[in-house]
Amino acid sequence: MHTIEEIQMLSFTIILHAGNARSSSMEAIALAKSYEFEEARKKIEEADKEFTEAHNYQTKLLQAEANGVENPVTVILVHAQDHLMTAMTVKELANEMIDMYERMQMIEEGKR
Numbered sequence: 001m002h003t004i005e006e007i008q009m010l011s012f013t014i015i016l017h018a019g020n021a022r023s024s025s026m027e028a029i030a031l032a033k034s035y036e037f038e039e040a041r042k043k044i045e046e047a048d049k050e051f052t053e054a055h056n057y058q059t060k061l062l063q064a065e066a067n068g069v070e071n072p073v074t075v076i077l078v079h080a081q082d083h084l085m086t087a088m089t090v091k092e093l094a095n096e097m098i099d100m101y102e103r104m105q106m107i108e109e110g111k112r
Contacts, residue, residue: 002064002071010061011080014054018080021050022087025094032094032101040098047091054084 002010028043058081065071 002061002069004072004074007061007072007074007077010057011074011076013057014080015083017050017054017057018084018087021047021054022083022090024050025087025091028094029097032098035101035105037098037102040094044091044094044098047087047094051088051091054087058084 024043024047028040028047031037031040031043061071061077071077
């Protein structure tokens with residue numbers, strides 16, 4: 001079993017990486033809005049790297065539980081999971097918005 005302190009540390013680490021991913025995704029939207037698509041896609045790549053880190057910590061908890069280890073469910077762990085899922089949604093929307101702004105630019109330039 002993981003101790004409460006270990007769960008808290010894992011949770012804070014997930015929150016850290018999910019927060020970084022969300023920030024990079026929001027920056028990607030701002031860059032896309034300025035038609036800076038290459039830079040926007042780089043921010044999405046940064047977000048993906050942060051998601052990989054967050055998922056690595058999440059996977060540790062999932063694997064332990066799958067192996068019969070009981071993990072205490074704390075409010076901070078629930079918050080970490082919520083933070084991760086919200087950040088994933090922001091990234092998905094950022095990708096859609098990058099595509100949308102690219103289309104807008106083409107329309108503005110008459111390139112349909």
